[in-house]
Amino acid sequence: MKALLEVRRVSKKYGNGSTALSDVSFSIQEGEFVSIIGPSGAGKSTLLRCINRMIEVSSGEVVFQNVNVTKLGKKQLKQVRRTIGMIFQHYNLVNRLSVIENVLHGRLGYKSTLAGMLGLYNEEEKKKAVEILAMLGLQDQIYKRADQLSGGQKQRVGIARALVQEPKLLLCDEPIASLDPNASKTIMDYLKTISTTLGITVLVNLHQVDVALKYSDRIIGVNKGRIIYDGVPREMTSDMIHNIYGSETGDLLFDLGGENAG
Numbered sequence: 278m279k280a281l282l283e284v285r286r287v288s289k290k291y292g293n294g295s296t297a298l299s300d301v302s303f304s305i306q307e308g309e310f311v312s313i314i315g316p317s318g319a320g321k322s323t324l325l326r327c328i329n330r331m332i333e334v335s336s337g338e339v340v341f342q343n344v345n346v347t348k349l350g351k352k353q354l355k356q357v358r359r360t361i362g363m364i365f366q367h368y369n370l371v372n373r374l375s376v377i378e379n380v381l382h383g384r385l386g387y388k389s390t391l392a393g394m395l396g397l398y399n400e401e402e403k404k405k406a407v408e409i410l411a412m413l414g415l416q417d418q419i420y421k422r423a424d425q426l427s428g429g430q431k432q433r434v435g436i437a438r439a440l441v442q443e444p445k446l447l448l449c450d451e452p453i454a455s456l457d458p459n460a461s462k463t464i465m466d467y468l469k470t471i472s473t474t475l476g477i478t479v480l481v482n483l484h485q486v487d488v489a490l491k492y493s494d495r496i497i498g499v500n501k502g503r504i505i506y507d508g509v510p511r512e513m514t515s516d517m518i519h520n521i522y523g524s525e526t527g528d529l530l531f532d533l534g535g536e537n538a539g
């Protein structure tokens with residue numbers, strides 16, 4: 278295995294002076310399913326967004342497929358972003374557009390601004406979008422408006438939009454935080470299948486430690502902008518969970534069982 282992504286000594290200080298990340302380093306191997314866990318405000322979103330430069334780092338480097346992303350100009354950054362799909366807590370769909378139109382937005386990184394504005398997608402792109410929607414169980418929703426879907430269905434559209442990009446890496450920012458337990462399980466199962474069958478590397482921010490323990494190859498625990506755990510789920514102790522979550526731990530250990538309990 279080789280490193281797909283390397284985050285090297287990344288720090289982020291926002292304009293208002295708050296430090297969101299302090300000297301964060303880790304690397305992700307191709308094909309890994311990695312969860313980032315931590316309490317509210319730990320810096321999980323900031324970290325994910327620094328990877329594709331939705332947010333600029335204050336110092337440090339992000340290296341993706343051996344390219345230093347932090348140094349890229351606009352055009353090269355667009356090329357790199359094609360291969361990094363992003364999934365959001367609130368789905369970020371265009372409500373008045375159909376499911377398939379939302380999914381095809383995942384192809385915008387491959388087009389000129391004009392072709393994108395005119396919605397010029399070729400037959401191959403449309404066929405691919407339909408195939409992905411079918412894989413995600415949305416074959417009957419293709420022409421519905423996005424705002425007619427349930428939360429779980431909207432998130433599957435979000436996943437389809439990311440997959441149509443043909444990504445190497447999926448960044449998922451709290452993908453299940455707005456969903457009920459059933460829909461959450463469906464989404465996590467799809468993400469896991471995408472990682473195992475399509476070989477796409479998945480990096481997911483999660484609030485729920487039990488979900489992270491169940492699905493991940495590896496867990497990165499963040500507290501106050503620093504990594505305080507980086508290892509496999511079975512070595513995660515309840516002491517460590519306490520260290521990561523601090524006073525929020527009470528709510529989160531509820532579903533914990535087996536070797537990580539006690």
Ligand SMILES: Nc1ncnc2c1ncn2[C@@H]1O[C@H](COP(=O)(O)OP(=O)(O)OP(=O)(O)O)[C@@H](O)[C@H]1O
Pocket residue numbers: 291292293295296297315316317318319320321322323324484
């Ligand atoms: N745009 C911003 N401007 C100023 N401070 C910010 C900004 N975004 C985040 N922060 C601060 O940076 C820190 C990390 O926030 P971040 O959203 O990355 O954490 P998080 O772990 O994703 O939390 P949550 O689970 O609540 O989203 C927090 O202290 C937050 O208040």
